[in-house]
Amino acid sequence: MRGLKNLMWVQFILYLREPAAFFFTLAFPLLCLLLFGAIYGNEPAPAFWGRPIGTVDASVPAYIGLIIGTIALMNIPIETAANRDSGALRRFRATPLRPITYLVASIAVYFLLALLGVALLVVVGKLVFNLKMAGSWPAVLAGFALSALAFFASGYVLASVARTARMAQTLGMLIFFPMIFLSGAGMPVQMLPAGLQEFSKLLPLSYVVKLMQGLWFGDGLAVIAMPAAVLCGLLAVGVVLSARLFRWE
Amino acid sequence: MHDEPVVVADGLRKRYGDLAAVDGISFQVERGEIFGMVGPNGAGKTTTVECVEGLRRPDEGRVVVLGLDPWRDARALRERMGVQLQTASLPQRIKVGEALDLFASFYRQAADGNALLERLGLGDTRSAYVSQLSGGQRQRLFVALALINQPEVVFLDELTTGLDPQGRHAIWDLVREMRAEGATVVLTTHFMDEAERLCDRVAIVDHGRIIALDAPATLVRQLGAQARVVFEVDGLQADGSPGPAPSRSSPTRASKDGAGQLNLASLGVLDGVLRVERAGERVVVYGQGDGLVSAVVHALETDGVRYWNLRTEQPNLEDVFLALTGHSDAAALGTAVTVAGPVVH
Numbered sequence: 028m029r030g031l032k033n034l035m036w037v038q039f040i041l042y043l044r045e046p047a048a049f050f051f052t053l054a055f056p057l058l059c060l061l062l063f064g065a066i067y068g069n070e071p072a073p074a075f076w077g078r079p080i081g082t083v084d085a086s087v088p089a090y091i092g093l094i095i096g097t098i099a100l101m102n103i104p105i106e107t108a109a110n111r112d113s114g115a116l117r118r119f120r121a122t123p124l125r126p127i128t129y130l131v132a133s134i135a136v137y138f139l140l141a142l143l144g145v146a147l148l149v150v151v152g153k154l155v156f157n158l159k160m161a162g163s164w165p166a167v168l169a170g171f172a173l174s175a176l177a178f179f180a181s182g183y184v185l186a187s188v189a190r191t192a193r194m195a196q197t198l199g200m201l202i203f204f205p206m207i208f209l210s211g212a213g214m215p216v217q218m219l220p221a222g223l224q225e226f227s228k229l230l231p232l233s234y235v236v237k238l239m240q241g242l243w244f245g246d247g248l249a250v251i252a253m254p255a256a257v258l259c260g261l262l263a264v265g266v267v268l269s270a271r272l273f274r275w276e
Numbered sequence: 277m278h279d280e281p282v283v284v285a286d287g288l289r290k291r292y293g294d295l296a297a298v299d300g301i302s303f304q305v306e307r308g309e310i311f312g313m314v315g316p317n318g319a320g321k322t323t324t325v326e327c328v329e330g331l332r333r334p335d336e337g338r339v340v341v342l343g344l345d346p347w348r349d350a351r352a353l354r355e356r357m358g359v360q361l362q363t364a365s366l367p368q369r370i371k372v373g374e375a376l377d378l379f380a381s382f383y384r385q386a387a388d389g390n391a392l393l394e395r396l397g398l399g400d401t402r403s404a405y406v407s408q409l410s411g412g413q414r415q416r417l418f419v420a421l422a423l424i425n426q427p428e429v430v431f432l433d434e435l436t437t438g439l440d441p442q443g444r445h446a447i448w449d450l451v452r453e454m455r456a457e458g459a460t461v462v463l464t465t466h467f468m469d470e471a472e473r474l475c476d477r478v479a480i481v482d483h484g485r486i487i488a489l490d491a492p493a494t495l496v497r498q499l500g501a502q503a504r505v506v507f508e509v510d511g512l513q514a515d516g517s518p519g520p521a522p523s524r525s526s527p528t529r530a531s532k533d534g535a536g537q538l539n540l541a542s543l544g545v546l547d548g549v550l551r552v553e554r555a556g557e558r559v560v561v562y563g564q565g566d567g568l569v570s571a572v573v574h575a576l577e578t579d580g581v582r583y584w585n586l587r588t589e590q591p592n593l594e595d596v597f598l599a600l601t602g603h604s605d606a607a608a609l610g611t612a613v614t615v616a617g618p619v620v621h
Contacts, residue, residue, distance in 0.1 A: 033381035037367075037374055044369040114365035118421075121331060121359040122382040123351050 030124055034132035042136065048106075052097050053144045056090040057151060059213065069156040075217065080244065083156040085215065087148050088239035091171060092212040094144040095178050096232050098137050100203035103182035104195035107133075111276060112192050120275035130273065134179050141175050162245040170242040170255070174235040177258045180265025181231070187272035211236035234258055280343065282307050282429050282460045283328060288337035290323055297323045298334065299484030305429075310451060310461040312475035314468060314593070320484040321464035322362050322433055328462070329359055329431050342428060355384055358427035358459075362434045364418045366406050372417060373402035376424065383425040392420050396450065412443035419450060430454055432463040436470060448474055468594040472496075480597055487600050495596045502550065502595065505561040505572045507586040509538050538581045546571045562595075 043049065060083065069081030076085055110116045119129065152158030160167070185202070189195035207213040209223060210232035216224050227233045234254035241251040283305035290298040298320045305311040313321045326332040328339050330346030330353060339346050344353045366375050376393065380386035393399050396416045401409060409417060415435070422430055432451070436444040451474055454461055465471055471478045472492045480488040480495075488495055540559065544552045548565035549572075561572050569588055576583050 029384070030378070030381040033378050037370065037378050040374070041367055041369055110367055113368070114361070114363045115367045117331070117363070118361060118365060119382075121329065121354065121361065122379060123354045123384075124382045125351070 028125065028128040028131065031128050031132055034124075034129065035136055038133055038136040039139070042140065048102055052094065052102060052140065053147060055097070056093045056144060057147055059090060059093070060086065060148060060151060061155070064152075064156045069158070075215075078244070080159075080161075081156070083152055084159050084243075085240065087152050087158060088167075088243040089212050089215070089236045090148055091145055091239050092174070092210070092232055092235040093207065094141050094148075095171075095175050095235060096203055096206055096212060098141055099175075099178035099182035100185065100199045100206075101196070103133070103137065103179060104186040104189055104199045105192055107183065107186035108189050108192040108195035111274065114276075117276045126273050126275070127270070130183065130269065134176070134183075137179055138172075138175055141171075145171065160243055162242045167239070167242045170238045170251070173255065173258050173262065174238060177262035177265055178231070178235070180262060180269050183269035184265060184272060187269065187274055206230050206232040209233075211240075231257070231261055234261075279307075281305055282342060283311075283462060284338070284340040285324070285328055286338045288324060288327055288334045288339070290327060290332065290334050296484050298327065301337075301481070301484070301486055303479050303486060303489060305460060305462055307460055308455065308458060309476040310455050310463065310474055312471040312478045313462075313464045313481050314471035314475075314478055314597075315466065315481035317466055319466075319481040321466075321481050324481070325431055325433055325462065325464050326361075329357070330354075331359075331361075355425065356428050358422035358425060358430040360418050360422040360430070360432045360435065362437075368407070370406055371402070372398065372404050372406055372409070375406060375417070376420060379421050380424050385426065386424050387426050389420075389424065392423060396420050397446070411438050412440065412446070415439060415443065415447065416450075419447065423454070427459060429460045429462065432461065434465060435463055436465070436467065444470070468592065468597060472593040478593065480593075480600065482597075482601050488596065492593050496591050496593060499591055499596050499599055500564075502562055502564055502591050503568055504589040504591070504595075505563070505569055505586065506589055507559055507572075507576075507583040508557045509559060509581060509583050510557060537579060538576075539579060542579075543572065543575055546575060 063086060064083045067082035069083040071079035071081055073079045075082075107116075116129075149158065185198060186195060189198050209219065209227045210216070210230045211227065212232050212235070216227050216233070216236075219227065234257045238251055238254035238258060241254065281304040283303075285304070286302050288298050288301045289296070301320070301324050303311075313324065315321055323332065327334045327337075328341060328346065330339075330341075330350050333347060341353055342356055346353055370378075372393070373389070376389040380389050390399075390402070393402060396419060398413060398416055398420065401413060401417075406414065406417065415438075419432075419435075422432070435451070436447050439447065448470070451461055451463070463474070475492060477490060478488075478492050478495065479486045490498075538559075540552050540554060543549060543559075543561055546563075548568050549561055549563040551562050553560045553562070561568070573586065
C-alpha cells in the first residue's frame with residue numbers, strides 16, 4: 028500500500044502533538060490504577076475475587092479494556108470526523124491514496140498507542156503494587172490484539188455514522204461512559220447490583236474485560252471461549268461495515 | 277494521441293434539490309492551454325470542475341480526462357492530475373515539510389519536494405506549522421501539493437481569492453510556468469481580470485450554463501468597439517444628485533461658487549454615448565466614436581461638475597460578461613445602477 032509508512036509516521040506525530048487526547052487515553056487508566064491501588068492495595072482477597080488474587084492484579088486487565096474503549100469510542104470517531112469536517116480527508120481523496128491504506132495506517136498507530144498504554148500500566152503496576160500475572164504473555168497479547176481490532180473497527184463505523192465531529196464526540200461519550208462503569212472496565216462488575224450485572228452482558232466492553240481477565244489469570248478455554256467468540260463476531264461485523272461505510276467527506 | 281483534447285465534458289448536469297447547479301455544460305480543453313471558467317460565485321464553476329476531477333458525480337453527462345473516466349479510473353487518473361481545491365485543508369498541527377513529503381508518498385513518481393518549495397518561495401517554511409503560514413503562503417503550499425506529482429493536467433479552483441495583489445501576481449506567474457513546462461491548466465475564478473490575463477481560452481459561466489467560450493481577446497473584439505470614459509464625483513446621493521460639498525482638495529477645474537449638479541441623464545443623451553452606469557461615486561460612460569471623451573468632458577465642464585480621475589478604458593472581459601448577462605460582477609463594481617441609455621440584456 029503506497030504511502031502507508033509515511034501516513035503512519037504522520038498520524039503518530041500528529042497524535043503526539045495533541046496533549047489532551049494523549050492524557051486521557053494513557054494517563055487516565057494509570058491514575059485509576061494508582062488511586063484504586065492506593066485504596067485497596069494488592070493483597071490477595073479471595074473473599075471478593077473468588078481466588079487468591081489482589082485488586083490490582085484483577086484491575087490491570089480491566090484497565091486494558093479502558094484504554095481500548097477510549098481509543099475506539101472517543102479518539103477514533105472524533106479525529107476522523109474532525110478531519111472529514113475540515114476537508115483534510117477530501118484533499119486525500121483527490122490523490123491516489125486508497126481508503127484502506129488510510130484505515131490500516133490509522134489503526135496501526137492507534138494499536139501502537141494502546142500497546143504503549145498497556146506497557147505503562149504493567150510497568151507502574153509491577154513497580155508500585157507488585158503486579159502478578161498467571162497467564163502467558165503471548166495469550167494476553169493475542170487477546171489484546173483481538174479486542175483492540177474489534178473495537179477499533181467499530182470505532183470507524185461510529186466515525187462514518189456521525190455527521191460531524193461534535194456528533195461523534197456526543198455519540199462516543201453516550202456509548203462509552205456507561206460502559207466504563209457497567210462493563211467491569213472501570214470498576215468490578217461484582218460491585219454492581221444483580222440487575223445491572225445482567226445488563227452488563229449486553230455491553231461489548233464487558234467481553235473485553237472477561238477475556239483479558241481470563242487470559243491474565245491463565246484460565247482455560249471454558250472461560251475465555253465465549254468472550255473470544257463474541258469479539259471475533261464484533262471484529263467481522265466491524266470490518267465489513269467500516270469498509271463499506273467509510274466516507275472521505 | 278497528443279492531439280486529443282485533455283478534457284472532454286459533454287452535457288454535464290447536476291442538481292442539488294431544486295437548484296440546477298450545472299445545467300448542461302459542455303467544453304473541451306486542449307493540451308498545453310490554460311483554460312478558464314469564469315463567472316460569479318454560485319455560477320456552477322466549482323461543481324463543474326469537481327465533476328471533471330471525479331470528486332462529484334454528475335447526474336447526467338460524460339467526462340473524459342486524459343482518455344480516462346474520472347469515476348471508474350479514478351486512481352489511474354489521480355496519478356496524473358493535480359488538484360487545488362477551493363476548500364483546501366490539511367490535518368491540524370501538520371508541518372509544511374511533513375505535508376509535502378506525505379503527499380509525495382502517495383504517488384508512483386513525485387518531484388523533489390524541497391526544490392518545489394524553493395520555487396514557490398516557501399523554502400524557509402519547511403519546519404513551520406501550516407497553521408502559521410500567511411494566506412499567500414498557504415495558497416502556494418496547496419499549489420505545491422497540486423504539482424508534487426508533476427501532473428499532466430492541473431485543476432485550480434479560485435486560486436487567488438483572499439490574496440493581496442502581490443500574491444496574486446506571484447501565483448499568475450506560477451500558472452504561466454506550469455504551462456511553459458507542458459502542463460495543461462484548468463482554472464476557475466470569479467475575477468474577470470484574472471481570466472483575461474491568464475487564460476488562452478475562457479468559458480463564461482452563469483447560472484450553471486456556459487454563455488460564451490473563446491479566447492478572451494476574441495470575445496472582447498466581438499463585443500464591438502466600445503470605449504469607456506470613467507470618472508469619480510464626490511458625494512453622489514441615491515437619486516444622482518450631489519450631497520454635501522466635496523471634501524477633497526485640488527479639483528481638476530477651478531471651482532465656481534458651489535459645485536455644479538451632475539446630471540447623469542444629460543450625459544446619457546450625448547452623441548455616441550450608449551449607456552451610463554453609476555456605482556457609488558464612480559461613473560462609467562459607455563460609447564463609441566472618437567469624440568466621446570471630449571463630449572463627456574465638455575458636458576461636465578458646462579455643468580460645472582467637479583470630477584476626479586477621468587480616464588478612458590478599453591473594453592475587457594468584464595464588459596463582455598455584463599453585455600451577456602445584464603448584471604454586474606458585484607465584486608468589481610459594487611452596486612451598479614444603469615441610469616441612462618438602453619437596457620442591456
